[in-house]
Amino acid sequence: MAGINPNPTVFLLMANGQIESAVFPDFDELYCKFSFVHGQDWVVTSGLEEGISQITRRSRDERQLFVWNFPLDITYKSTNPYGWPQLVVSCYGPDVFGRDIVRGYGAIHIPMTPGKHKVKVPMFVPVSSSKLQQITSWLLGRRPEFVDPKVVAQGEGRDVTRVRSQGYAMVSFNIVTRDLKKLGYDLSPSDVTSIPLSSTVIS
Amino acid sequence: MAEVHVIGQLVGASEFPSHSLFCKWGLHAGGAWKLIAGVKEGQTHVDNPENEQAAYWSHPIDVHYATKGLQGWPRLHLQVWYQDIHGRNELYGYGFVHVPSSPGCHTIECVTWKPNGTFQEELMQYFVGGCPQLKNPDLVYAGADRYKLHTTAMGKVQIRLNVILRNFDKYGVEC
Numbered sequence: 001m002a003g004i005n006p007n008p009t010v011f012l013l014m015a016n017g018q019i020e021s022a023v024f025p026d027f028d029e030l031y032c033k034f035s036f037v038h039g040q041d042w043v044v045t046s047g048l049e050e051g052i053s054q055i056t057r058r059s060r061d062e063r064q065l066f067v068w069n070f071p072l073d074i075t076y077k078s079t080n081p082y083g084w085p086q087l088v089v090s091c092y093g094p095d096v097f098g099r100d101i102v103r104g105y106g107a108i109h110i111p112m113t114p115g116k117h118k119v120k121v122p123m124f125v126p127v128s129s130s131k132l133q134q135i136t137s138w139l140l141g142r143r144p145e146f147v148d149p150k151v152v153a154q155g156e157g158r159d160v161t162r163v164r165s166q167g168y169a170m171v172s173f174n175i176v177t178r179d180l181k182k183l184g185y186d187l188s189p190s191d192v193t194s195i196p197l198s199s200t201v202i203s
Numbered sequence: 204m205a206e207v208h209v210i211g212q213l214v215g216a217s218e219f220p221s222h223s224l225f226c227k228w229g230l231h232a233g234g235a236w237k238l239i240a241g242v243k244e245g246q247t248h249v250d251n252p253e254n255e256q257a258a259y260w261s262h263p264i265d266v267h268y269a270t271k272g273l274q275g276w277p278r279l280h281l282q283v284w285y286q287d288i289h290g291r292n293e294l295y296g297y298g299f300v301h302v303p304s305s306p307g308c309h310t311i312e313c314v315t316w317k318p319n320g321t322f323q324e325e326l327m328q329y330f331v332g333g334c335p336q337l338k339n340p341d342l343v344y345a346g347a348d349r350y351k352l353h354t355t356a357m358g359k360v361q362i363r364l365n366v367i368l369r370n371f372d373k374y375g376v377e378c
Contacts, residue, residue, distance in 0.1 A: 081208045081267075084210045106261060109211065109365070111308065112365045124259060152261065159225070159245070162250075163250050164252065165258065166252070183369075185367050185368070185369050186372070187367055189305045189306060
């Protein structure tokens with residue numbers, strides 16, 4: 001870690017954690033892919049931006065759980081909170097004929113306050129617009145899917161899509177930030193009570 | 204100038220008569236506020252959930268405001284619409300909520316309401332669908348002419364918003 005910098009120009013965000021598990025009542029086997037999506041002012045300094053997990057089977061007990069325990073570890077540097085990174089999770093599994101189809105997409109912002117967080121990510125899958133398309137896609141194994149899974153992390157262009165939400169994933173994060181306070185950003189209420197000793201003149 | 208970042212998601216909605224829903228949302232702020240980055244209105248996808256108790260949108264909101272004053276703190280206003288199996292859209296509710304004024308992560312439940320019509324309109328609604336809509340959608344977040352309206356309660360919208368403030372303590376503002 002670099003030494004103490006009295007006038008930082010960038011702040012750092014370190015996020016580690018795991019994609020713990022998922023609940024999907026209708027399916028038997030799943031694997032998941034994750035990727036991190038961020039704005040233009042953000043740069044990854046270390047860690048993997050994308051990955052694929054193992055294939056796991058639903059547990060036979062009353063929990064009916066898919067467990068991946070899949071590690072996440074990424075560090076960002078940025079000058080601006082706009083474009084705060086998001087984790088995009090997409091789950092895939094075999095259908096009745098053995099072909100790989102998408103079972104859900106979900107997106108969540110990396111939490112902003114330092115500490116430990118556990119978040120529930122709802123998963124949804126795009127649906128065909130007509131009944132005939134639904135039947136042919138079931139037969140041929142070519143279900144509707146997004147060309148780029150990262151589209152679930154943005155708001156534009158989604159108003160014409162229809163989806164079906166089915167299931168959710170549990171993701172846990174540990175967050176550490178550096179120099180956010182020195183750059184003047186307040187992320188939790190206690191930060192805003194301190195008046196700096198060197199009172200700067202505001203125009 | 205002080206800056207406010209509002210970063211979060213429209214998570215979903217629940218407690219509506221049925222849950223094949225989408226939401227049109229917008230952010231409205233006073234004259235002293237300037238939008239530096241981000242889109243301030245949008246529309247979510249239509250979710251027809253497997254679990255009929257709630258619809259999930261996970262629609263990201265990321266805006267960056269700069270402000271010279273506290274008046275006109277931004278408000279998020281919503282219209283929840285229902286889409287049936289034939290693709291017809293029907294208004295299910297209006298709602299608004301202020302963006303929280305303290306920094307941190309906030310989970311907000313926004314209540315919604317639907318305007319009532321006359322008895323004949325309600326009868327027609329029962330058979331054909333549809334719903335009276337506000338001529339002026341600003342009424343959702345302004346209180347001025349509300350006393351003329353008759354409304355009924357509808358469901359709730361779950362929103363998760365993170366608020367980051369910058370330079371507020373330099374101006375002596377406590378939040």
